[in-house]
Every structure is written in C-alpha cells, then in structure tokens.
Amino acid sequence: MRFKPDSSMPTPRLRVGIILAGNFTLSAFSLFVDHLRLAADKDDNSRPILCQWTIMNSRSEPVRSSCDIPISRHSDFRNPAEFDCIVVVGGLLHGRRQVDDTTLDYLRRAASVGVSLIGICTGVFVLSRAKVMQDRASCVSWYHRQDFVEEFPEQEVVSDRMYLVDRDRITCSGGGGAADMALHLIEQYLGRQVAKKASHVLLLDRPAKSNTPLLQPYPPLIDEINHITDSRIRRAVLEMEQNMNEPIPISRLALYLGISSRQLERLFHTTLGMKPSDFYRLIRLRYARSMLQQGELSVTEIAVETGFSDCAHFSRHFKAMFGQSPSEVRAAKRQGRDGDMPVMPHRSLMERVGVRLFEEL
Incomplete structure (x- = not known):
C-alpha cells in the first residue's frame, strides 16, 4: 500500500512524476526511486516527507519491465504543474512502441508549463519523439547511440557521460547513471548531505570532484x-x-x-x-x-x-x-x-x- 502523508506533514520540496515506458529497465527505475525514498525521510522509514514520487500512466493495467516484472501506477496523468520534474524511464527499443500518443501529448503539455523533464535510459527517445528536446543535447548510452543518431540525426548527442543537464532537461545513460543522476537531483532540491545519506545507505558512495561530469566506464x-x-x-x-x-x-x-x-x-x-x-x-x-x-x-x-x-x-x-x-x-x-x-x-x-x-x- 502506498503511504499517504497526513496534513501535518510539510509540503515536499521535491515532487517527482514518473512515467514507465513499456519494457522499461527495472534496475534504472529502482536505483532512481530508491534514492528518492532514502532521501525523503530520516533513518529508513521511507515516508515521502522531503520528496514525493507518483507513478503515472494513461492506462490502468500495470506496466511490464524488460524482465517481465509488472509495476502498477499510482494515478492517471495529473496536472504537470503539480511536479517539479517528470521522469520517463525507458528500456527495450527495437520493434516496440514505448508509450502511447496520450503520453507524448502529456509530455508536451508538461514542457509548455515549464516543468523539468528527465529521460532515463531510452527515456530520452520518448522525450525526443514528443519533440521536447529541441536545441538541447541528449545523453545516450554508447550501446544505443547509433539507434539515436539514426532516428534523430539533427539532435546533439553525447555518449561519454553518465548523465547530462541541459537547462530544464536531464538525460541519463541508464544503469548506474540513474543513481548518479538521482543524487544530482536530490542535491539540487534537498542539499548535499541528504544526497550523501542516500548513497551511503545504498553502499554506492564514490568520490567525485564537484563540477566534474561522471563519465561512462567505456567511451565509444x-x-x-x-x-x-x-x-x-x-x-x-x-x-x-x-x-x-x-x-x-x-x-x-x-x-x-x-x-x-x-x-x-x-x-x-x-x-x-x-x-x-x-x-x-x-x-x-x-x-x-x-x-x-x-x-x-x-x-x-x-x-x-x-x-x-x-x-x-x-x-x-x-x-x-x-x-x-x-x-x-x-x-x-x-x-x-x-x-x-x-x-x-x-x-x-x-x-x-x-x-x-x-x-x-
């Protein structure tokens, strides 16, 4: 059962909407949302106090991950203005429709009201198909780089970083990059100490110089x-x-x-x-x-x-x-x-x- 905060709790400082594409990557999703969970409350109580996350979908049935584990939605699409950012978690590409037209329309509406959009793994393909990545660079895993270049030849793409921030768009290569990107997001909204606490609990601490982009392990x-x-x-x-x-x-x-x-x-x-x-x-x-x-x-x-x-x-x-x-x-x-x-x-x-x-x- 999803925890519902009572009226005595403060308004979360980070509100995240999550959209799961068909055949999404479970590891990228779990790494991202577990960082939010650990940053949201003291100790390990997992109450969405400092930040809150909502899984949305246009359809009521659960979305299946690429490893065939289904995840249920919390709600239909809500007013995008209720969120600080909306995240699309992608996964398998070839021969598969990741999201429906209703989802693409929702992302365009979110962009029009100034909500930050985030693409994790092949979620950047969804953002690009929604035409909300104009004049912005995209971070794509070297594994999917050629697919991206062929489908979006006019867009700037980088494949040497774990994630990339370009104004109100963040794109992430997937895998372990989802954890690094989550830490960046938490630090921006909740502070460095809260972000470090989440990574420490997950045993994912790693030394990194500030203002230095984390690089993908193998440059293509x-x-x-x-x-x-x-x-x-x-x-x-x-x-x-x-x-x-x-x-x-x-x-x-x-x-x-x-x-x-x-x-x-x-x-x-x-x-x-x-x-x-x-x-x-x-x-x-x-x-x-x-x-x-x-x-x-x-x-x-x-x-x-x-x-x-x-x-x-x-x-x-x-x-x-x-x-x-x-x-x-x-x-x-x-x-x-x-x-x-x-x-x-x-x-x-x-x-x-x-x-x-x-x-x-």
Missing part, C-alpha cells in the same frame, strides 16, 4: 569515426563494441550485415584503411586501456575481459599499439602522470607497428 569509438556515413560500417563497429570479451568471427559479423565476408573486408579497407579483424583488435585494446586506468581489475583479468588468449599475448599487442606495457600504464596512473593519450593511435604508429600487430589470434 563511434565518436572517432563520426565522419563515416556508410551505415554498414557503423553497425559493424557497434556490434564489435558490444562483443569484446568474446570476439565474434568476422564471417558472422558479415552475415549480420547481410553481406559477404569479402565485401566487409573491402568496406573496411576502403573506409578505414584496415581489415575488420585489425580494427576489432584496436577497439579491444582501447577498452583494455580504459579498464587499466580505472584500476579495478588485474592485467590478467583485463586480458580475459578483452578476449585475448593469455596475458603475454595481450601485453605484447598492447605495447605495440600504445608504446607502453599494461603495467607501465597502470603505474603511471597511480603516480598521477597518465596524461592524455589519443584514443586512436596515429597512423604513423600503426604503420610503424606493421602487420605483426594484427596477426590472427
């Missing part, structure tokens, strides 16, 4: 090749990025794109100047370097995570690509002298390394 390579217009190349790169710990055969990648392996080889050679297998190894090494700088896994664990057969094999290819061994990169990071290394090696380096760098695994 697609930013480095944004000049490429061939959709097959872009789809191939995205598929590679999504399968790095167990690299898929190039023949299977070609089948996925509906072309032959020979055609795929020609496309990559013409567009990027290298074979698909060479490029695949390059992005896996970039991923490895990102994990080395995070410092959470051992070199051996990173070698396995990026699909190399053994640590020695991984270290040899890594040093040939970046001019430093994995251990040297980690040591430099610990000493605070990692500096700025380009995410794509210069062409001269790749030419100097030669074909031995790209021998088959």
